[in-house]
Amino acid sequence: MESHKTIHNTYKYLVCNICQEEEIFSTNKSGVCTMCKENRVQDKIWYEMIAYNENLRTDENGCPLLELYKYEETDDDVIFFITDLKEFLEDHNECMETNYQSIKEFNKGEPHRILTQINLN
Numbered sequence: 001m002e003s004h005k006t007i008h009n010t011y012k013y014l015v016c017n018i019c020q021e022e023e024i025f026s027t028n029k030s031g032v033c034t035m036c037k038e039n040r041v042q043d044k045i046w047y048e049m050i051a052y053n054e055n056l057r058t059d060e061n062g063c064p065l066l067e068l069y070k071y072e073e074t075d076d077d078v079i080f081f082i083t084d085l086k087e088f089l090e091d092h093n094e095c096m097e098t099n100y101q102s103i104k105e106f107n108k109g110e111p112h113r114i115l116t117q118i119n120l121n
Contacts, residue, residue: 008021
């Protein structure tokens with residue numbers, strides 16, 4: 001998944017998907033300038049874990065396209081968030097000697113653990 005690429009109307013360079021003024025480099029995968037990220041966190045629109053996540057991608061309005069998952073253990077007070085499901089499942093499979101390939105398989109095979117996809121849009 002890639003971020004939307006916004007081109008400045010007058011100067012024809014790549015700009016931030018939020019302010020649509022600040023020039024960003026083609027290596028910027030999120031499509032958002034640093035100032036807008038910091039403002040979104042400061043205004044409590046985004047959490048820091050979203051703004052500074054290397055997997056963050058945005059649409060033409062600067063809305064996150066990031067996939068986010070909540071991991072919860074029902075028999076313990078453990079909750080955390082995951083941005084890379086594939087990496088999480090690989091690590092879990094290696095550690096627990098399982099072979100889950102999806103959230104559905106994980107939730108079916110783990111009675112005291114729940115993975116839930118969170119929709120950010």
